[in-house]
Amino acid sequence: MENSVKKARVNAGLTQLQLAQKVGITRQTVSLIEKGKYNPSLKLCLLICYAVNASLDEIFWIEKEEF
Numbered sequence: 001m002e003n004s005v006k007k008a009r010v011n012a013g014l015t016q017l018q019l020a021q022k023v024g025i026t027r028q029t030v031s032l033i034e035k036g037k038y039n040p041s042l043k044l045c046l047l048i049c050y051a052v053n054a055s056l057d058e059i060f061w062i063e064k065e066e067f
Contacts, residue, residue, distance in 0.1 A: 002066070004059045005048060006034040013053040025053040 009019050009030075016030040028042065032038035033048075040048070049056050 002036060004050040008052040008059050010052045019051055
């Protein structure tokens with residue numbers, strides 16, 4: 001599943017490690033989320049959104065056709 005976590009993180013001026021520390025996960029988990037290889041909980045999605053100052057729709061929304 002595609003997401004825009006990396007783009008939002010870079011736009012916020014954060015490294016993977018900095019984002020991980022802000023939301024309480026490992027840098028490796030951030031990497032997996034960015035690659036679409038880890039499906040974060042809704043709570044974690046929201047924490048990421050707050051950390052990078054973006055909305056849930058901007059980062060995680062996928063169109064129905066993409067399923």
